[in-house]
Amino acid sequence: MNITDCKRVTKHNFNRMPKTIIYQLLPRLFGNRNRTNCINGTKADNGCGRLNDITSQxxxxIKDLGVTHVWYTGVIEHATATNYSDYGIAPDPPHIVKGKAGSPYAIKDYYDICPDLAENIPLRITEFEELVERTRQAGLKTxxxxxxxxxxxxxxxxxxPDGVFDFGHHDNPNQAFAIYNNFYYLPQQPFVAPIPPANGDPQWQEYPAKMTGNDCISASPTLNDWYETVKLNYGVNLFDGRSAHxxxxxxxxxxxxxxxxxxxxxxxxxxxxxxxxxxPVSFWHWAITAIKKEFPDFLFVAEVYNPALYHDYIHTGGFDLLYDKVGMxxxxRNVITGFxxxxxxxxxxxAIAPHRGHMLFFTENHDEQRIASSFFADNPRRGWxxxxxxxxxxxxxxMLYSGQELGEKGMDSEGFSGQDGRTTIFDYWCVDTLERWMNDGQFDGGRLTPKEQQLREQHRHLLQLVQQHEAFVSGEVYHLTWCNTTFRVFPWVRYTQDEVxxxxxxxxNAKLQMTLNVPGDMFEKCGLKPHGFYHAEDLMGSGKQISFFADVALIKGFxxxxKPYGCMIFRLK
Known part of the structure; x- marks a missing residue:
């Protein structure tokens, strides 16, 4: 028996808030059906996904995966090597753009949509608004x-908008730091890009040089710096011990x-x-308070890596969710790889107990290596x-990263992004598994392999199961590792008053036959009877069953x- 033999869970049957499950996708990659994949290819060479490719179907x-939110990555206009001057958009010097498509995190116009993503470029804002509405109609949030x-x-x-001035419009570039400046400056020093212009392109002129985005106080940032970006000034004097103003x-x-x-x-x-x-966290407190006053349910997710700052960004800054990268x-990752x-x-x-409800768990995102890549697990089953x-x-x-549910390897060498186990965010590219799942706009996985189809169904079945049961959405957890010394099998219990x-x-990667120890304390906390007979079948469809008399299991376990890399769920109550 396998996952596809299980009774399909097809609807969210709950009268409460669901578990937040975010699906991250890059529209540039998600809808691209052009399989040319020329290394360092232009948009004309390799094509580009568009907002309109993200159809209701x-x-x-995506909704059927159990997802509640879609994170559309890279929709705000950013610097690019593609020339859109015919549409009134000033072209970017290619030697200060990372890749042909450019980094989604080098924002060029905070009030606009990336023209790459538009079917009708002059109507790109309208196309974005239509995508937001389609997303809402699908029962998802944007x-x-x-x-x-x-x-x-x-x-x-x-x-x-009228009355809004660009960053730096009123700056005094002769002052390295000033509270009314939007940028930091390096007076009397010209900016020198780490990559010279090619093919007779003009040199980017920046005088005086501005501080680079990763706090690099040098007019000559290196290739390892965020040289394509400029740091914004929030009133912290980086030249004076980070004093606040x-x-x-x-x-x-x-x-x-x-x-x-x-x-x-x-x-x-x-x-x-x-x-x-x-x-600065003071800015976040000020801004998030203002936004939530007008939009109370607005969600703020923070990319944050320092656990010492978690408390401040949750309780002072006001963030709803924080990345749990350095923890979980x-x-x-180290458990998967055996370390x-x-x-x-x-x-x-x-370690995250004080912040438990605010942490966002994930096993992939655009910054991390794909589970199936040879840099990580080399096999999606191993990472399951x-x-x-x-x-x-x-x-x-x-959070689930687009393509993760298909076992995408991320092992292409696309151009600016070399073969590093990550799916590029800098290049125009067609992602093989996504394109075959898209299946010419049918979004039915019709050209996936049987193993890819099974993996996606495995994700869908799990996440739907999670959404179906209160124990997974808001229930408590009981750890069983303290009474089970196995190095490679992780057992635990999720429970509410009504479900266990x-x-x-x-x-x-081995079939296992083991004795699982269950303490009396677990029975007591979970509201289970410490006598009688328990029998359950794996809800994940492995065909495995457990059977035990409680009074015997309390002494000897059961x-x-x-199965290899098997994951099972048994309902005890």
């Missing part, structure tokens, strides 16, 4: 990026809040906020236990059989 298929720390070196807004409120605060209000007014439901630790993600025991998963839970644990372990939000589920994840 596509969104219904997230987009907010990139507050830096802008493209060539920032020129042609779509800004927030009274009066810095001009950058007002400009960024207006940008946030602009997009919230377009009907989106939240921001995934880039590199929030590089922006890093732990699971850490499964008991460390329990330790990772304890980590995804299973991330989605079911706690009430936390969970036993879960096991096998991180080995037998469990597991």
């Amino acid at each position: 596509a969104l219904a298929a 997230l987009i990026d907010l990139v507050p720390n830096h802008v493209a070196r060539h920032y020129v807004s042609d779509a800004r 927030f009274d009066p409120i810095p001009d950058t605060w007002h400009k960024m809040l207006h940008i946030m209000q602009y997009w919230a007014g377009k009907g989106i439901d939240g921001f995934r906020c880039d590199m929030v630790e590089m922006v 993600y890093d732990t699971l 850490r025991p499964v008991s460390d998963i329990s330790n990772a839970i304890e 236990p980590a995804t299973f644990v991330s989605a079911t372990l706690l009430p936390n939000a969970f 589920f036993l879960l096991l994840a096998n991180f080995t 037998e469990v059989k597991m």
Whole structure:
């Protein structure tokens, strides 16, 4: 028996808030059907996905995964090597653009949509608004990026509303730092790009040089710096020990809040906020408070990596969700690769206990290597236990990266993004598994292999199951690693007053027959009777069953059989 033999879960049957499950996709890649894939290819060579490619049918298929939110990555206009001057958009110097398509995090116009993504370029804002409405009609919510720390070196807004001035318009570039400046300056020093212009292109002129986006205080940033970006000034003097100057409120605060209000007014439901630790928490408190006053349910997701700052960004800044990269993600990656025991998963839970409901779990995103890449697990099956644990372990939000559910390897060498186990965000490219799942716009997986189809169904079945049961959405967790010393199998229990589920994840490529110990304390806390007979079949469709007399199991445990990389859920109550 396999997952496709199970009774299909096809609807969200609940009268409560679902578990937040975010699906990240890059429209540039998601809808691209051009399989040319010329290395360093232009848009004309390799094609480009568009907002209109994300149809109602596509969104219904995403919704069917159990997803609640779609994070559309790279929709705001950013610097690109593609010339759109015929549409009144100033061209960007290619030697300060990363890749032919450009980085989605080098924003060129905060008030506009990337022209790459438009079917009718003059109507690109309208096409975005239509996508937001399609998303809403599909029963999903829309997230987009907010990139507050830096802008493209060539920032020129042609779509800004009347009365709005560009960043730097009123700056005094003779002052390295000033509270009313939007940028930091390196007076009397010209900017020198780490890559010279090619093919007779003109040299980018920037005098005086501005500070580079990763706080690089040099007029000559290196290839390892964010040389295509410029740091924004939020009133922190980086030349004077990071002293804060927030009274009066810095001009950058007002400009960024207006940008946030602009997009919230377009009907989106939240921001995934880039590199929030590089922006003062005082700004976040001020801005998020203002947005939530007008849009109370607006979701703020923070890319944050320093656990010492979690409390401040949640309780002072006001963020709803924080990336849990250095905790759960890093732990699971090391468990997959055999460097850490499964008991460390329990330790990772304890480390985030004060912030538990605010952490966003994931096993892939655009910054991390694909599970199926040879840089990570080399096989989507090997990484499945980590995804299973991330989605079911706690009430936390969970994120799925487009293509992860298909076993996308991310092993192409696309151009600026070399073969590094990541799907490019800098190049025009067609992602093989996504294109075959899209199947000429049918979004039915018609050209996937049987193994790819089964993997997607496995994800769908799990996430739908999670949404079906209160125990997974908001229930408590009971750890069983303390009474089970196995190095490679992680057991735990999720429970509410009405439901109890036993879960096991096998991180080995071996069939296992093991004795699972269950303490009396578990029975008591989960409301299980410490006597009588228990029998359950795996809800994940492995065909495995468990049977035990409670009074015997309390003394001797009970037998469990597991498949390689098998993950099982048994309902005990």
